[in-house]
Amino acid sequence: xxxxxxxxxxxxxxxxxxxxxxxxxxxxxxxxxxxxxxxxxxxxxxxxxxxxxxxxxxxxxxxxxxxxxxxxxxxxxxxxxxxxxxxxxxxxxxxxxxxxxxxxxxxxxxxxxxxxxxxxxxxxxxxxxxxxxxxxxxxxxxxxxxxxxxxxxxxxxxxxxxxxxxxxxxxxxxxxxxxxxxxxxxxxxxxxx
Numbered sequence: 775x776x777x778x779x780x781x782x783x784x785x786x787x788x789x790x791x792x793x794x795x796x797x798x799x800x801x802x803x804x805x806x807x808x809x810x811x812x813x814x815x816x817x818x819x820x821x822x823x824x825x826x827x828x829x830x831x832x833x834x835x836x837x838x839x840x841x842x843x844x845x846x847x848x849x850x851x852x853x854x855x856x857x858x859x860x861x862x863x864x865x866x867x868x869x870x871x872x873x874x875x876x877x878x879x880x881x882x883x884x885x886x887x888x889x890x891x892x893x894x895x896x897x898x899x900x901x902x903x904x905x906x907x908x909x910x911x912x913x914x915x916x917x918x919x920x921x922x923x924x925x926x927x928x929x930x931x932x933x934x935x936x937x938x939x940x941x942x943x944x945x946x947x948x949x950x951x952x953x954x955x956x957x958x959x960x961x962x963x964x965x966x967x
Contacts, residue, residue: 794820837951842944849940850895857900864920875921876905879934881912882957883942883950889914891941896934 794817801816802808864872881889889912893904896916906915918930942950 790824797823837948838945839943846940846944853899861900872919873922874919875927877916877918877927877930879914879931881938883938883953884912888941888946892938895937
């Protein structure tokens with residue numbers, strides 16, 4: 775094994791270590807046993823799972839802005855409550871059926887982590903559900919209820935893109951954050967003319 779491949783293997787192991795530890799803890803919680811045997815068997819299962827069901831290594835950037843995380847959480851909880859109320863109103867409005875649509879949302883700043891956060895956020899807010907995601911083109915397809923016209927589609931798409939921006943501000947990589955700031959600066963400069 776060459777020194778470069780050894781370094782790559784060690785780097786992959788270090789990046790996978792938090793996931794391995796989480797799987798061990800999950801195993802121990804699953805069996806309600808916090809014993810040395812559960813630790814060893816959990817480690818064996820975790821290694822087996824990560825080697826047999828190999829996923830691409832996801833590198834966490836380690837950038838977390840606590841203020842924007844707090845803003846995200848507060849806005850998210852408000853959106854969940856508002857979404858639940860909206861869905862309840864649509865369900866009990868017997869005069870008309872709620873419209874539904876599959877909406878294509880091309881993400882602007884997303885890597886795998888941000889795309890996953892946006893997909894989970896959009897799915898947890900009542901009224902929408904991820905139908906499909908195109909990882910290569912960074913596109914989410916969401917099934918949405920309460921859509922009646924093109925304006926509703928555009929408003930929903932804009933809302934999801936605002937969630938993407940909030941997520942980038944909270945936990946995005948420095949490059950994503952810089953790209954977001956540059957786009958906002960261009961938009962302000964274009965609007966000032």
